[in-house]
Amino acid sequence: MTIKDIINRIKTDKTRLGITLYAPASSSDIVKFEEILHITLPDDIKTFYSFSNGFESDEDMFRIIPLEEIVDNIKDRNSFTESNGDFHIAEYMIYCDTWTLHVDSNDSSQYKIYNKTLNTIVLTNSFSEFLNVFLNKGVFDGLYSWRENLANKTK
Template identity: 40%
Template sequence: MIVNKHLDEGITINAPATLSDISDFEMHIGFSLPTDFREFYLTCNGFGCNEDTFNMTPLEDILLYEQNFGNNWFYFSEYMIYSDMWGLRRTTTGQFEIFNGSYPDKSMTSSLTEFLQRFITGNVFEIGGLYDWHDELGVK
């Protein structure tokens, strides 16, 4: 659905990550990825959209810069060349939370599927998109 929506503006889909890629990544971040993240990266190792310069960051690119990950968290998505980012963290109770890098104390969801559905609906700035979702949740 994301590819079809962004064909006219331009989209690049990366080749899938391997199980070895995922295992190496998990070793660096200190936890096993939730199922939906594993499935995503085994389907494609990220993508880049020209519209809003939005990217789902490939695993190897996340690990290039220490500010993109830490023990029990990492940034998996960004727009406008790191103007804003979204991350995943494992909480002390073992649950997962997706958060916006500008408001790291506020959880948005635990579901990558829900995150991507919001992007499909309204990209970053349109009605129903990621920033509209931030407003609905009181993140901003």
């Protein structure tokens, strides 16, 4: 499933999914974000933010975080990031939990989305897959079950 498939699904089913979209980020918003964070966003994530600068959902107040909020939060890095350039791209219940993006500084097409509590579990290297899991099953039956299944495989 591509990011365009995810975008089309959200456009078609946003009411049923309980999703409120934010206004799209402009190309200059994205460039400014990349300059401030000294990164290049992966193309699929740029495509998504060009469609919607994040969203909020009825599902446990899950959100894809808007770019300007990510910039504001970067000043307050916490122990839930693995390295200095990482940032939270999704959160739920007003930052009770977060999902974090790590982009390879040498190749922006190489990235991972992880969740760190006591230990770090890399969920995926696909924003489309991450969103698809959330859209299909939500936070608990989707994202948390996914994390738990991956954690069990690494034991």
